[in-house]
Amino acid sequence: xxxxxxxxxxxxxxxxxxxxxxxxxxxxxxxxxxxxxxxxxxxxxxxxxxxxxxxxxxxxxxxxxxxxxxxxxxxxxxxxxxxxxxxxxxxxxxxxxxxxxxxxxxxxxxxxxxxxxxxxxxxxxxxxxxxxxxxxxxxxxxxxxxxxxxxxxxxxxxxxxxxxxxxxxxxxxxxxxxxxxxxxxxxxxxxxxxxxxxxxxxxxxxxxxxxxxxxxxxxxxxxxxxxxxxxxxxxxxxxxxxxxxxxxxxxxxxx
Amino acid sequence: xxxxxxxxxxxxxxxxxxxxxxxxxxxxxxxxxxxxxxxxxxxxxxxxxxxxxxxxxxxxxxxxxxxxxxxxxxxxxxxxxxxxxxxxxxxxxxxxxxxxxxxxxxxxxxxxxxxxxxxxxxxxxxxxxxxxxxxxxxxxxxxxxxxxxxxxxxxxxxxxxxxxxxxxxxxxxxxxxxxxxxxxxxxxxxxxxxxxxxxxxxxxxxxxxxxxxxxxxxxxxxxxxxxxxxxxxxxxxxxxxxxx
Numbered sequence: 001x002x003x004x005x006x007x008x009x010x011x012x013x014x015x016x017x018x019x020x021x022x023x024x025x026x027x028x029x030x031x032x033x034x035x036x037x038x039x040x041x042x043x044x045x046x047x048x049x050x051x052x053x054x055x056x057x058x059x060x061x062x063x064x065x066x067x068x069x070x071x072x073x074x075x076x077x078x079x080x081x082x083x084x085x086x087x088x089x090x091x092x093x094x095x096x097x098x099x100x101x102x103x104x105x106x107x108x109x110x111x112x113x114x115x116x117x118x119x120x121x122x123x124x125x126x127x128x129x130x131x132x133x134x135x136x137x138x139x140x141x142x143x144x145x146x147x148x149x150x151x152x153x154x155x156x157x158x159x160x161x162x163x164x165x166x167x168x169x170x171x172x173x174x175x176x177x178x179x180x181x182x183x184x185x186x187x188x189x190x191x192x193x194x195x196x197x198x199x200x201x202x203x204x205x206x207x208x209x210x211x212x213x214x215x216x217x218x219x220x221x222x223x224x225x226x227x228x229x230x231x232x233x234x235x236x237x238x239x240x241x242x243x244x245x246x247x248x249x250x251x252x253x254x255x
Numbered sequence: 256x257x258x259x260x261x262x263x264x265x266x267x268x269x270x271x272x273x274x275x276x277x278x279x280x281x282x283x284x285x286x287x288x289x290x291x292x293x294x295x296x297x298x299x300x301x302x303x304x305x306x307x308x309x310x311x312x313x314x315x316x317x318x319x320x321x322x323x324x325x326x327x328x329x330x331x332x333x334x335x336x337x338x339x340x341x342x343x344x345x346x347x348x349x350x351x352x353x354x355x356x357x358x359x360x361x362x363x364x365x366x367x368x369x370x371x372x373x374x375x376x377x378x379x380x381x382x383x384x385x386x387x388x389x390x391x392x393x394x395x396x397x398x399x400x401x402x403x404x405x406x407x408x409x410x411x412x413x414x415x416x417x418x419x420x421x422x423x424x425x426x427x428x429x430x431x432x433x434x435x436x437x438x439x440x441x442x443x444x445x446x447x448x449x450x451x452x453x454x455x456x457x458x459x460x461x462x463x464x465x466x467x468x469x470x471x472x473x474x475x476x477x478x479x480x481x482x483x484x485x486x487x488x489x490x491x492x493x494x495x496x497x498x499x
Contacts, residue, residue, distance in 0.1 A: 037422035038393070138288075167287040168448055172492040194422055201495040238427040240451030242493050249454060249475045 001156065001188050002026040002049065007058035009044050009212075018044040020212040021058065028155070031182060031189040033203030033220065035196055035235070041212040042192050046160050049190065050082055051075050062156075080106075083149035087161040089141035093133040099144055100129040106151045118147040121184070122177060139170035146177065150185060157182070158190045163198060175201055196239050200224055208232050256335075256410035256442055258299065262311040265294050265303065270466040271311075276411070281443040283453035283474065285489070286463035292446045295463070296413050299444075300338055301328040315411070333360040336411040337404035341419050343396035347388040353399055354384030360406040369406075378402045378432055394425030398432065405436050412437055415446045430456060450493045454478055462486050 002025065009019040019041045026032045036042045047053040048060055051067045060068040067078055083106075086092045093102055103115050116126050122143040133141055142162060149157060159178060163171040179202055182189045193199050199206055200220055207217040208229065216229040227233045258276040263269055269291040276282055284292050298309040301320060313320040315335065320328065332338075337360075340346050348356060354371035361368030371384045378398040388396055397417060404412060414433065418426035430452065437443060445456050453460055453474060460477045462470040462485065470483040481487045 037424060168450075169287060169489060169492040172495065175495070196423070197495045235423060238424040240423075240426075240449065240455055242451040242454070242490075243496055245451050245454035246479055249479050252475060 001028040001030070001063060002190075003059075003061040003064075004049070005059045005061075007045075007048060007060065008056045009041075009048060009053070010056045018212050019048070019055070022212075022214055023058075024207060024214065024217060026188060026190065028188055029186060030205060031179075031191065031203040033199035033206035034190065034192045034209060035194065035199050035206055036209030037194055037235075039211075040209040042194075042209055043160065044212075045209070046084070046158060046190075046192055050084055050158060051078055080152045081154050082156040082158065083152065083154040084158045084160060085142070085145050085149050085162045087164050089138065089145045089165075090133065092145055093141060093148075095133055097132070098129065099124075099131055099133070102133070102144060103129075103147045103151055106148060114151065115147075118150055121150065121181065122147045137170075138166050139174060142166065142174050143177065146174075146181065150181065153185075154187065156188045156190065158192070160192045161194070162191075164193065164195070171198070178202060196224070196235060197241070208235070256440075257314075257316055258411055258442065258444075259312070259314040260295070260299065261314075263295065263298055263313065264310045265291070265298060265307055265466075268307075268466050269294050269298065269309070272463075272466070272468055273311075274461055274468065274471065276442050276444060278410070278442060279440050280459060281445065281457045283457035283460045284444060284446045284463060285448060285450065285453055285460060287448060287489075290463040291466040292463050293415055296338070296415050296444065296446055300332060300336065300413065301325075330364070333403070333409075334364045334366075334407045335409060336413065337407070337409035338413045338415065339397070339400050339404050339417045341416040343393065343400045344388065346400050347396060349388050351387075352384065353386050353388065353391070357384075357399060357402045357406060360403060364407060366407060374402045374406055375399070377405075377436060379428070392425075394421050394428065397421060397425075397429055401429065401432060401436070408438055409441060411442050411444065413444045413446075416448070417445075418452070419447070419449075426452075450478060450490065462489070 005023050007019055007022040010017050034042050034045065048055055055068050059066055062078060100115050103118055104110055107114065115129050119126055119128055124140060124143050163174050166174060175198065191199060191202050203220050206220045206223050207214045210231050216223060216232045223232060227236055256278045261273045263272040272295055286292050297303045299313050303309060309321055357371050357374045358368050375381060375383060378401055380395060380398050383391065418429050447453055457474050460474050461468050464485045470477060470486045477486060481490055
């Protein structure tokens with residue numbers, strides 16, 4: 001589905017080497033996670049995957065077709081096939097548009113039936129269509145972004161830190177919703193996060209990034225259970241893990 | 256040091272919150288956005304936004320803080336009690352060198368100071384005294400804020416989501432620093448929505464929902480045998496390793 005070879009992105013003016021030669025493939029139907037800390041190059045990679053930016057070297061192919069050097073007018077198929085959900089729904093939803101118009105915008109026409117169908121799919125009431133983004137909670141707004149992303153029937157959904165701005169209780173709901181929609185609509189999911197627990201919850205395969213490089217890539221359970229790279233081990237050790245903490249607390253009770 | 260909060264009320268956002276924090280206690284305050292955690296902390300510090308006012312009682316060693324004059328409160332802030340907020344960039348002065356900012360608590364409170372370099376080295380930041388905040392990373396800035404908060408060895412440290420905006424490895428450093436650098440007699444009120452972090456940092460937990468404390472107890476009791484249905488839901492939602 002997506003093929004990346006020797007991808008590099010330098011920002012010459014600031015002399016930043018944001019991506020240093022990445023290669024990987026994402027096959028159709030896969031749930032592919034990208035984990036890394038701030039500055040690891042995750043967002044640069046997302047921009048290149050979505051052809052919102054051009055690499056300094058290397059290639060990005062989508063369904064066998066190179067997209068890294070196409071002019072915008074020849075990217076229309078990609079703009080339909082690949083959709084992105086961003087971290088901050090308030091920043092990506094136009095506050096002056098009704099939900100109905102936000103969700104149908106990618107369709108290029110009004111379609112109350114399609115809007116109703118999409119709102120139902122993401123678990124929002126149908127009367128949400130007539131309201132404005134500020135009338136919703138953060139979690140509901142993220143549902144609106146997801147409904148909009150699904151509108152043109154994409155084959156790939158890129159979720160860039162979709163739950164980082166949400167409360168834990170809402171976070172679990174949105175993650176479960178994403179997982180369900182990926183199945184229901186046979187989507188390929190690219191899920192970017194700095195939170196290893198979240199990636200583990202949603203993805204089958206994961207790439208761990210550091211300083212513009214993929215230091216480790218593999219099946220999620222494999223990478224979490226037996227991390228090969230030193231940096232992956234550091235990340236896992238640093239992340240507070242609820243189960244480990246609870247086990248420790250319970251141990252104290254027994255002792 | 257004892258902090259006693261009794262029947263604290265802020266509009267209808269904080270409703271009858273009472274708790275006590277003794278010397279050396281590490282207490283977590285958990286709940287989701289809008290539950291009133293931050294307003295509770297701000298009431299203690301006397302930093303509520305102007306349109307809100309608190310009723311009830313907040314006493315630090317028997318001294319009433321609600322309704323205390325700004326002058327009295329500023330004598331306490333950064334001295335007897337200190338705070339670390341989520342966003343370090345807004346807590347620091349962008350136009351003042353780091354070194355001058357970390358020694359400000361001494362100047363403000365007329366105490367004998369220690370050199371900036373020493374305070375910064377204690378939070379693992381040697382050699383940044385001459386830098387400005389924008390030259391540091393988010394984690395470094397939060398360490399500067401922590402150095403400022405700890406400068407006068409406060410009896411009470413209030414942390415409001417101090418690591419929520421940070422990467423996991425940086426979070427681990429900051430949490431480690433709070434544990435190591437806060438003296439054993441000092442008390443900690445730690446606000447977070449991350450239960451794993453609470454488990455690491457606190458001996459006792461208060462759970463807030465819609466402005467009220469719905470459950471409290473030792474971290475062990477509350478997290479391993481939650482009684483209130485909200486705490487149970489929060490735990491279930493936090494556990495991402497469960498069946499997907």
